[in-house]
Amino acid sequence: xxxxxxxxxxxxxxxxxxxxxxxxxxxxxxxxxxxxxxxxxxxxxxxxxxxxxxxxxxxxxxxxxxxxxxxxxxxxxxxxxxxxxxxxxxxxxxxxxxxxxxxxxxxxxxxx
Amino acid sequence: xxxxxxxxxxxxxxxxxxxxxxxxxxxxxxxxxxxxxxxxxxxxxxxxxxxxxxxxxxxxxxxxxxxxxxxxxxxxxxxxxxxxxxxxxxxxxxxxxxxxxxxxxxxxxxxxxxxx
Numbered sequence: 001x002x003x004x005x006x007x008x009x010x011x012x013x014x015x016x017x018x019x020x021x022x023x024x025x026x027x028x029x030x031x032x033x034x035x036x037x038x039x040x041x042x043x044x045x046x047x048x049x050x051x052x053x054x055x056x057x058x059x060x061x062x063x064x065x066x067x068x069x070x071x072x073x074x075x076x077x078x079x080x081x082x083x084x085x086x087x088x089x090x091x092x093x094x095x096x097x098x099x100x101x102x103x104x105x106x107x108x109x110x111x112x
Numbered sequence: 113x114x115x116x117x118x119x120x121x122x123x124x125x126x127x128x129x130x131x132x133x134x135x136x137x138x139x140x141x142x143x144x145x146x147x148x149x150x151x152x153x154x155x156x157x158x159x160x161x162x163x164x165x166x167x168x169x170x171x172x173x174x175x176x177x178x179x180x181x182x183x184x185x186x187x188x189x190x191x192x193x194x195x196x197x198x199x200x201x202x203x204x205x206x207x208x209x210x211x212x213x214x215x216x217x218x219x220x221x222x223x224x225x226x227x228x
Contacts, residue, residue: 006154034217036219041221042221043116043203043205043219043220043221043222044155044203044219045219046216046217046218049216089154089155091154098143098207098215098217099145099157099160099168100145100147100155100157100217101157102154102155102156103154104153104154105152105153105154
């Protein structure tokens, strides 16, 4: 059972544009929603995270929007740069153990 | 070391062989996780340790998979009688505290296992 669904599978954006990646979850017990960035040959690295009591969180060019009633959350990358080209994963977890359930990933390519 | 260290980086095994994958977490990190990442997919949870105790092994795909962390630091993931479907990147991650919700999870760069 895929508990976190992510779209699109791939995304191509021009430099300076906005990249938007969407995720939907099923388990209402999830209480922590991080986004990870992964470069080829590297492990995932935490980018930004949000808890469900907040509807939006911004860190630099990265913003998470969270819609609890729709069970959806999204990542917005403003002023996208070629260095942002990577695979992005949304994830969700519950409880103190913080075992993460990941989406299937979005391969972002930012054209120069 | 500054980060989570995994070895070997690459492992090629013939079907039926046993393999052992090592993870050195960040010093002082209490929680340790193993994930399996198939090509083009997101990581999938395998097992979780808090210090030396294995608190959750619900993600281990079969009894051929075994993980240990005997002294609460280094962990080893062992796969017996490897099969082709075991080919994947195995990621280790650690976290400093279990109760601090903002404590981030740090991943290593993984071990890429190829079973021929």
